[in-house]
Amino acid sequence: MVLSLTVNGDRLSSPTDPITPLIDVLREDFHLTGAKPVCREGFCGACMVLVDGLPTLSCLIPAALADGCEIRTVEGLAVDGTLTPIQAALEASDAVQCGMCFPGMVVTLTHLLTTKPGATREDIRAALTGNICRCTGYERIVEAALIAAAGK
């Protein structure tokens, strides 16, 4: 079966098994390795991508069910090399540690700040409940999100 997926605005095809998790198609067929297959259970959030604008665990959605959807990965957030406000805030706040959880964090926070521009600390913490940072660097991540939300 050949799947046709729209990823970061590009129409891409993959001759894959339909039950294959989307994350594997993104990484192994399309070489978009930002999203990470860490727990493969939906608990860690490292594989988060936007599917039709919604944060989605790409380890739990079969590639066949993403057919016809707009998929955006962390690689597709910056436009022409210009970081988005949350990406810039995370960099400026030196919030990145090992980097394993980060693509998922960025995707989740991108959605939050798009749908709730004035997000509070509680909003940010609630949104990140499904994104686990094993380096436990949450405070800087939350602070960076608050900076981005404040438009500083």
Added chain:
Amino acid sequence: MPTHPNLRADRTEGTGAMNTPSARSIYVARSLPAAIDALNEYGSAGAPFAGGTWIMRSPIRHEPHQPHYVAIGKIPELTAIRIDADIVEIGAAVTHAALASALADLPEFNVLATAAGRSANPAIRAMATVGGNLSTSGFAAADCVPALLCLDAEVEISSRGDHERIGLERFLKIRPTLGPGRLLTRIMLPRSERKTAHARLPLRKSGDYPAAIVSLAVSFDATDRVQAARIAVGSVEPVARRWERLEAALVGGPLDPAQAAEVAVELANEFSGRDSVELPAWYRVSVLPSLVRRAAVAALDARMES
């Protein structure tokens, strides 16, 4: 389907599960008759696919995928919630997030709104469905099951040319043997004056399966005494069930959280906890009285607010 050119896509590799990737398919049904026809056609080689949060983790459990899945998440009647004066009807493919949102302003369903709105994490809640929670025999920690038991839910099972309506307790007994082509399609909840609460104890505040769940629904008479009570316990045993002796003990008196917890201590030995990698069996049972107390406090708080 052509032979799969690259076996790395088969994530069952190395897990003990066996499948032939090239033989698998997902059919996206657009109507209920189409879904039921497909399930009949596939027979034991097929299964419904709702949110997928359990099925997609099959390899981790060393379970093979089914050769064929019928995706039911785009069937309009299965994703609808109807709220009438005397009944609430929930399509089986309604997600936890949608359910929590729809019930947010109906205090009598606090128990279900909490179950659906606190399970797992936001991204899982946007995928996982109420029908999936009820139909997955192997998922002991499903939050919606005890919540729906205490709300006296009935379910509709559809097959070719037939819709059967049975109580949820009965459904939980027959679900492992539900034949191909028979699909859980709706959940029906009677409406009534009651106060409800859902108390769960996860190992972390969010994301983990709860060690134990107590769901409570109580109605009061004019003198503030408990007129009727339904209590269900989830995650402690392999299948959620009602705690009928505790229900009986609460009826006729005022709802006193401390006293309810004391009675729960006396009656907790009727549960045989399930052992798992994250928790020993005894622990699940031992936290039940505290959860009963918390649920009673929450129900009383709801009564004060009304």
